[in-house]
Amino acid sequence: MSNIQTAPRSRRNTELLLLLLALVVGIGANMLVGLDQDRAFDSDFFTQGVTLVVLVLVVHVVLRLRAKYADPVILPIVTALNGIGLAMIHRLDIATGDSAATRQLFWTGVAIAVVVAVIWLLRDHRVLRRFTYLSLIASAALLIFPLLPFIGMEVNGARIWVNLGFATFQPGEIAKITLAIFFAGYLSTNRDLILLAGRKIGPLQLPRWQDMGPMLAAWLVSIGVLVFQRDLGSSILFFGLFMAMIYVATSRVSWVIIGLLMIAVGGFVAFQLFPHVTARINSWIKAFDPEVYNAIGGSHQIVQGLFGLASGALTGTGLGQGRPDLVTFANSDMIIAALGEELGLIGLSAIVMLYVLLISRGIRAALGSRDAFGKLLATGLSFTLALQCFVVIGGVTRLIPLTGLTTPFLAAGGSSLLANWLIVALLLLISDAARRPTMTGPANGSRSPGDRPGRRSKSDERNTGSTEVIQP
Amino acid sequence: MNQAIRNTWIVALAMFALLFGSLTVVQFFEAENLNANPWNSRTIYKDFDKNRGAILVDGDPIAESVPSDDEFAYQRVYNEPELYAPITGFYSLVYASTQMESAMNDQLSGSGDEFFYEQIMQMFSGGQVEGASVELTLDAELQQLAWDLMPDGVKGSIVVMEPDTGNILAMVSKPSFDPNELAGHNTEEVTQNMAGLEEVPGLSPFINPANESLLAPGSVFKLVIASAALESGKYDADSKLDNPPALKLPGTNVELPNYVNGGCAARTTADFSFALEQSCNTPFAQIAMDLGEDAIAEQTAKFGYGESYQIPTHVTASRFPTGMSDDLLAQSAIGQYDVRVTPLQVAMTSAAIANDGVLMKPNLVRTVRAPDLRVMDSPKPEELRRSLSADNAKLIQDWMVNVVDRGIGGRAAIPGVEVAGKTGTAELMAGEEGNNSWFTGFAPADDPKAVVSVVFEDVDVATGSSLASTSAKQLLEAVLNK
Numbered sequence: 001m002s003n004i005q006t007a008p009r010s011r012r013n014t015e016l017l018l019l020l021l022a023l024v025v026g027i028g029a030n031m032l033v034g035l036d037q038d039r040a041f042d043s044d045f046f047t048q049g050v051t052l053v054v055l056v057l058v059v060h061v062v063l064r065l066r067a068k069y070a071d072p073v074i075l076p077i078v079t080a081l082n083g084i085g086l087a088m089i090h091r092l093d094i095a096t097g098d099s100a101a102t103r104q105l106f107w108t109g110v111a112i113a114v115v116v117a118v119i120w121l122l123r124d125h126r127v128l129r130r131f132t133y134l135s136l137i138a139s140a141a142l143l144i145f146p147l148l149p150f151i152g153m154e155v156n157g158a159r160i161w162v163n164l165g166f167a168t169f170q171p172g173e174i175a176k177i178t179l180a181i182f183f184a185g186y187l188s189t190n191r192d193l194i195l196l197a198g199r200k201i202g203p204l205q206l207p208r209w210q211d212m213g214p215m216l217a218a219w220l221v222s223i224g225v226l227v228f229q230r231d232l233g234s235s236i237l238f239f240g241l242f243m244a245m246i247y248v249a250t251s252r253v254s255w256v257i258i259g260l261l262m263i264a265v266g267g268f269v270a271f272q273l274f275p276h277v278t279a280r281i282n283s284w285i286k287a288f289d290p291e292v293y294n295a296i297g298g299s300h301q302i303v304q305g306l307f308g309l310a311s312g313a314l315t316g317t318g319l320g321q322g323r324p325d326l327v328t329f330a331n332s333d334m335i336i337a338a339l340g341e342e343l344g345l346i347g348l349s350a351i352v353m354l355y356v357l358l359i360s361r362g363i364r365a366a367l368g369s370r371d372a373f374g375k376l377l378a379t380g381l382s383f384t385l386a387l388q389c390f391v392v393i394g395g396v397t398r399l400i401p402l403t404g405l406t407t408p409f410l411a412a413g414g415s416s417l418l419a420n421w422l423i424v425a426l427l428l429l430i431s432d433a434a435r436r437p438t439m440t441g442p443a444n445g446s447r448s449p450g451d452r453p454g455r456r457s458k459s460d461e462r463n464t465g466s467t468e469v470i471q472p
Numbered sequence: 473m474n475q476a477i478r479n480t481w482i483v484a485l486a487m488f489a490l491l492f493g494s495l496t497v498v499q500f501f502e503a504e505n506l507n508a509n510p511w512n513s514r515t516i517y518k519d520f521d522k523n524r525g526a527i528l529v530d531g532d533p534i535a536e537s538v539p540s541d542d543e544f545a546y547q548r549v550y551n552e553p554e555l556y557a558p559i560t561g562f563y564s565l566v567y568a569s570t571q572m573e574s575a576m577n578d579q580l581s582g583s584g585d586e587f588f589y590e591q592i593m594q595m596f597s598g599g600q601v602e603g604a605s606v607e608l609t610l611d612a613e614l615q616q617l618a619w620d621l622m623p624d625g626v627k628g629s630i631v632v633m634e635p636d637t638g639n640i641l642a643m644v645s646k647p648s649f650d651p652n653e654l655a656g657h658n659t660e661e662v663t664q665n666m667a668g669l670e671e672v673p674g675l676s677p678f679i680n681p682a683n684e685s686l687l688a689p690g691s692v693f694k695l696v697i698a699s700a701a702l703e704s705g706k707y708d709a710d711s712k713l714d715n716p717p718a719l720k721l722p723g724t725n726v727e728l729p730n731y732v733n734g735g736c737a738a739r740t741t742a743d744f745s746f747a748l749e750q751s752c753n754t755p756f757a758q759i760a761m762d763l764g765e766d767a768i769a770e771q772t773a774k775f776g777y778g779e780s781y782q783i784p785t786h787v788t789a790s791r792f793p794t795g796m797s798d799d800l801l802a803q804s805a806i807g808q809y810d811v812r813v814t815p816l817q818v819a820m821t822s823a824a825i826a827n828d829g830v831l832m833k834p835n836l837v838r839t840v841r842a843p844d845l846r847v848m849d850s851p852k853p854e855e856l857r858r859s860l861s862a863d864n865a866k867l868i869q870d871w872m873v874n875v876v877d878r879g880i881g882g883r884a885a886i887p888g889v890e891v892a893g894k895t896g897t898a899e900l901m902a903g904e905e906g907n908n909s910w911f912t913g914f915a916p917a918d919d920p921k922a923v924v925s926v927v928f929e930d931v932d933v934a935t936g937s938s939l940a941s942t943s944a945k946q947l948l949e950a951v952l953n954k
Contacts, residue, residue, distance in 0.1 A: 244480050251476040293511065303511060309498045310506030311514045323517050345499040349492060356488050363481040367474050379477050386484035390491060397494040 008437040011072040012064050018076035019060055023053055026083015032319040033091040044101065048086055051105055052079075055112045062116050066123060067432035071365060074431065077358045078409055078424050082108060082417075084351065085410035087319070088331065088338055095325035100412045107414035111421035118425040125429045129373045132185025139178040142171035143221065147228055158231045158404055172225070172234045173419035176241060176384055177426070179221075183242055184376035187249035191372070195250055218242035219262050223270075230276050233391055233403030237384060239263055244383040245376055248366075284401035301328050302395070302402045305337035309397065316344025331412040333404055336396045352393065355408075359386045362427045368434030378430045381423045516565060520544040520657070525580040525603030525843070527560055527572055530612040533605075535560045535573070540657070548573075548655040554648040555619050558680035559608070559785070559836065562651035566662045570678055572606065572836070575784040579604045579840050579848070586848055602843040609639040609838045617950050618644040621943040627674040628928040629682040629815040632947055635823035635920050637853040638832030640783070642947070643816075645681040647674055674929075683787040686812035687927060690898030691751045692910045693807030695821055695868065698744055700771035701759050702864040707744075709867055713755035715742040721757075721799035728757055728802055734880065745871045749879030751895060753806045760805030761798050768805070769794065774859040775821045776831060777813075783834045790817040807898055819925035822912045824859035825868050826892070826920035831856045873917045881911065883941035886949050890917035895941065897933055909936025915948040922951040 027049045034045050056079045063070050086108070090101035122128070128135075145162050146152040153161040153168065162169050187194075218239060226235040243259040270277045283299035286292045287306075292299045304327045311322060324330045324338030331338070340348040362382030369375045388408055395402035406416040498506070507515055521544055526536040534556045540547035548563045550556070561571025569577060578584030582591075582601035590601045611632075618630040622644065632642035653665035654677065669677045679685065701707040717737060718729040730736040736752040747755040760768055772778070772792040781787040793800070793810040803809040816834060824831040833854040840849040860868075872892035875881040881893040893913025900906040909928045914920040924947050926940045 244483075248473060248476045248480055251473065288509075306498055306502075306506055307509065307512040307514050309495070310503040311512075311518070313499055313503045323514055326514060326517065340495070340499060345495060348495060348499070352488065352491060352495070356485070359484055360481065363477060363484070366477050372473065375473055375477060379480055383480055383484060386487055390487040393491045394487075394494065397491070397498045399490060399494040 008069060008435060010064075010068040012060070012068055015063070015072035015075060016060060018073065019056060019079060022076040022080035023056065023083065025080045026052060026087060029084050029087035029319060030090055033087050033094070035320070044090060048090065048101060048105055051109065052083055052086065055109060059112055059115060059119075062119050063428065063432075066119050067428060069432045069435040069437075070428040071361050071431035071435070074358060074361050074424060074428055077354050077361070078421070081351070081354055081358075081409035084339070085335065085407075085412075088324075088335055088342075088410070089412045091320055091342075092325055092331045092338065094320075095323075098331075100331050103414070104412050104417070107417045108421075110414065111418040114418060115421050115425040118422065119429060122429060124433060125374055125377060125426060126371060126433075128181050128377070128426075129185050129188070132182055132189070135178040135182040135185065139175045139182060139221075142175040142178065143225060143229075145171045158229060160229045160231050160234065170413070170415035172229070172231065173415040174422070176234075176237060177381070177419060177422055179218075179238060180241060180245070180377060180380040180384065183218075183245045184373050184380060187245060188372040188376055191249045195252075219259075219266065222263075223266055226266075226270055226277070227274065230274070231404065232270075232277060232280055232401070233405035236391055236403065237387055237405065240387045241380055241384050244387075245380040248376055248379045249372075280401045280403065284398065287398060301334065302398060304328070305334050305396050306398060308334075308337040308341040312341035312344045312348075314345050316340070316342050316347055318342060332406055333392075333402075333411070334396060335407055335411045336393050339410070351410075352389070355385065355389050359383075361431070365427055365431035365434050369430055370434065370438075374430045374433060378427060381426060385420070385423065513565075516568070517544075519581050519583075520546065520565065522546065522581055523602045524548065524563070525582070525605040527576075527580070528605055528607040529556070529610045529615070531607075532612065534608075535563075535651075537603075542657050544657055547657065550651045550655065553650040553652050555615060555644070556610075557648045557651050557677075558645045558682065559610070559643055560651060561680075561785070562654040562677070564654045564662060565657060566659050567654055567666060567678075571680055571785045572608075575782065575786070576606050576837070576840075579606060604843065604848055605841050606837055607839045607841065608836050609641065610643065610836070611641045611954075614642040614947065614950055615644060618642045618943075618947060619646075621939075621946060622646045622928075623939070626928055626939075627930060628926070629685070630927075630943065630947070631682050631815050631819040631925045632951065633816075633819050633823055633834060633923050633925075635826040635914060635923050636832065638823070638834045639838070639853070640834055640836050641922060641951070643680070643682045643836075647672055649675060649677050651677075680785060682815045683783070683785060684814065686788060686790065686814060687908050687929065688898035688900070689807035689811055689813045689818060690896035690908060690910055691753075691807055692818055692821075692894050692896035692912050693805070693811055693813075694748060694751065694756050694896075695825065695872075695894055695912075696771055696775060697756045697759055697768065697805050698748065698868055698871070699775070699825070699860045699864065700763055700768050701744075702867060703771060703860050704763055704767055706763070707759070709744065711743065713742050713744070713747055714758055715740050715747065715752050716754050719754045719757055719802070721802055722761075723797060724799045726799065728753055728806075730754055744867075745874050748871045748894065749874050751875075751880055756805045757802035760801050765794065765796055765801050768792065768801075771860075774831075774857060775824055776817060776856065776859075781834065783816075783836050785836065787816055787834070788814055790814055807896060815925050815927050818910065818912045818927070819923050821859075822892075822894075822914055822923040822925065825865050825872070826914040826923050827865075828862040829858050829860045829865035831859045869917055872913060876913065880937075881913070881941055883938060884911065884913060884945040884948070886915065886945055886952070889915050889948075889952060891915040891945070891948060892917040892920075893941070893944065895937055897937060900930060906930040907933050907936055909933070909940045911937075911940035911944045913944055913948070915952060922948060924948060 089104050093101050146160050151162050153163050155161050160170050160172050162171055222235045222239040225231055246255050271281055279297055282292055287299035287303050308324055308327050319342050322341040324341045327334045327337050359382045362378055366375045366378035385408055388405055392405045392407045394400040406413050408420040523546055524537040526533040534552055535550050537546040538549050559572055561573045563569045563573040580603045582603040587601055614632055622628055629645040633640050649669050654662055656662050718727040720727050730752050735750040742755055769792050777790045777792050780789040790813040800809050804811050833856045835851055837851055839847055842848050869892055872894055873890050876884050876891045876893045881895050884891050884893045896910030898908040909931055912925045914923040924944045926943050928936045928939055
């Protein structure tokens with residue numbers, strides 16, 4: 001066990017302080033948007049500000065009651081990101097006459113309600129381990145929904161949407177969580193078997209064919225998403241998630257190499273066979289070729305995004321002063337370009353730094369976690385966030401081909417917001433379990449003074465349940 | 473397992489390191505290139521949100537930005553649009569900007585280096601840099617008079633310039649257009665309007681014909697030959713010139729005649745004054761062949777041929793052909809064959825003669841004034857070079873006075889004032905009716921206040937020469953009455 005043994009402190013007051021700072025950032029940004037458009041302090045501003053404050057304070061209070069040892073930095077970071085996202089979406093609404101910010105606020109509310117429910121009802125992430133195979137079935141169902149007639153919808157060529165009647169939803173966003181739960185459950189149970197069996201060829205320890213099953217399954221899911229849903233981004237995300245988790249479970253680089261080879265082959269075949277993949281790659285490599293630029297579905301969007309980033313330069317135009325609305329999908333796929341234009345390289349770097357911190361806190365929770373399931377789940381979820389940032393920001397800056405993924409917490413889109421807040425809920429729970437004082441020795445042993453009597457029996461119960469901790 | 477988790481974290485950090493790298497490349501190292509990309513409408517959009525400075529004539533705005541309630545903060549508006557269109561150009565979302573709007577963009581938009589302080593302040597305050605206003609050298613009354621002197625439906629240009637400063641007082645071309653039609657923010661409408669303008673015969677909305685159209689000069693080019701002759705030292709005021717009614721061009725069966733009904737037939741030998749007064753062709757053709765192509769080319773260069781200028785709008789280089797055989801050289805001497813000049817170049821030639829041989833750089837900008845009314849720039853008169861000696865210039869001045877006094881430029885005469893002038897008629901196509909009718913001159917001859925260059929394109933000889941000379945007279949009269 002590598003967690004540092006210090007006297008456990010809940011640090012909820014630290015969280016409250018950071019939370020206030022995060023709210024100042026988010027609401028301050030929204031205020032600047034209004035000021036620059038000569039419409040400061042309109043009703044939108046107050047509704048958005050007050051709602052955001054109430055929502056995150058509710059999460060804070062629930063954490064105080066139910067998961068008081070949860071990492072104090074995660075919630076403030078996510079609040080800041082969500083607030084900045086709302087401000088930029090509101091700013092783009094003013095330019096385009098849309099009301100995406102109101103929808104985003106609604107979905108923030110929904111997401112936080114779900115977060116509260118998860119923290120309150122689940123209490124311990126290890127419960128999820130019981131649902132390993134249920135998660136697999138759920139993942140399959142979520143990925144198949146959009147392909148079904150009547151409820152499935154195709155938007156901009158990708159068939160990843162479900163029409164719920166009152167709203168549309170991308171089940172694939174939730175599927176990355178259920179898949180992570182499945183992988184974590186499956187790998188934590190079977191890792192010994194996977195590790196011990198297998199042939200050795202040179203320095204590479206190759207797995208047995210039957211142990212390749214889940215990897216092939218993951219590969220097939222990724223390829224299936226690419227072929228049937230035409231969603232390159234999610235395909236990369238699912239496969240990356242699985243690779244990270246199997247590496248953490250086995251510590252075998254050979255798996256990663258096999259995985260990378262499979263993705264290279266799959267990617268090359270996809271490039272040859274599927275026009276939507278070919279188009280993406282062309283828009284990336286030949287973005288400034290007039291033919292590609294002017295083609296429908298060509299590089300116009302990415303090039304306009306680059307122009308936006310470039311016009312922001314080092315210091316940005318200032319919120320409300322640029323023309324981020326010139327880029328298509330400015331408030332969702334391209335919100336990074338919009339933020340880069342108005343906040344500049346400096347502002348955008350600060351935002352990206354928030355992601356680095358968030359992911360590091362997630363990894364910290366994984367390191368501190370006392371059970372393999374928690375370690376795997378926290379690493380998988382954190383790595384998903386990192387990979388998503390990489391695919392989106394890398395795509396916008398033309399480091400890699402642009403795919404249709406959304407920036408976590410910033411981009412307009414209910415499904416993505418809900419899914420990412422769910423990830424946060426799980427990371428909070430895992431970090432709570434990791435940082436909670438261990439109850440070893442007699443049951444009447446000293447408890448930390450902050451522990452409430454009402455929680456005792458349950459936390460004891462959980463601690464006895466942690467005998468299955470697997471030491472690395 | 474924890475080591476693997478740490479390694480995963482390192483991979484995540486490496487991905488973010490790549491992201492920071494690519495963001496820095498796009499937003500810092502490549503930013504300038506991306507901002508300059510012609511597909512980048514942002515630069516234009518940014519400019520269209522600015523309070524762009526006005527272009528002024530005699531203190532009144534001929535182009536200004538007024539607050540607009542559409543998607544841009546300001547709308548560019550042209551007052552007296554047709555009168556000034558070739559000078560202001562237009563400022564368009566679709567067709568970019570032209571002429572003064574383009575040449576003075578740094579000042580008008582406030583983006584030039586001289587706005588460094590304002591730009592720094594704007595970075596902190598978040599406000600917009602306001603552009604400077606540009607006051608032109610033009611004289612509103614002369615400009616209007618020049619416009620009125622050109623009949624509608626005729627293609628032509630008029631330039632009025634101060635010979636001692638190079639300041640342009642009037643610059644008019646017809647047909648003209650309304651730049652407001654191209655400055656609208658509705659791109660579809662603007663595209664349609666442009667299509668309509670391109671249908672207008674003789675109109676190109678992108679150019680200022682007085683500076684950028686190249687025309688055959690006809691006999692006004694004889695001023696250059698006379699200058700070359702005097703400057704060579706081989707000829708002087710007393711030189712006797714052969715003046716046969718027609719000259720058989722060497723190596724051809726073509727005869728180059730004097731104008732049949734003109735006064736040239738009266739003498740078979742002439743001096744410079746007579747040859748210019750009656751605009752005889754044969755003496756000048758012989759001088760050209762005698763001096764040779766190089767000497768004449770050198771003289772054209774001294775008058776400014778072969779060079780383009782920014783005044784600050786673009787002036788196309790006038791040209792004198794090279795590598796000609798003697799027969800072509802003879803035709804060039806009377807401003808035919810491939811000699812091509814801008815109306816401004818003709819004014820510059822007269823200006824150098826009027827200014828005792830010194831050629832001043834033409835100029836359209838009087839002052840550039842910051843929004844706080846501070847004068848940021850006021851161009852000083854700039855000497856380009858000496859085109860010919862003062863003595864030779866004075867000789868040609870006298871001969872040009874004779875052209876108006878007792879020669880074929882009589883219609884330009886103003887009672888009580890010595891007017892110097894030279895007419896020109898260039899055949900556009902052998903055997904066809906269309907001619908370019910020119911008049912260039914200045915007054916008063918001993919202390920010129922203004923030179924004029926008038927050209928009517930593709931007109932018949934009688935109407936053209938009468939229009940050109942009388943227009944010049946009225947313009948010079950107006951200048952003298954000021």
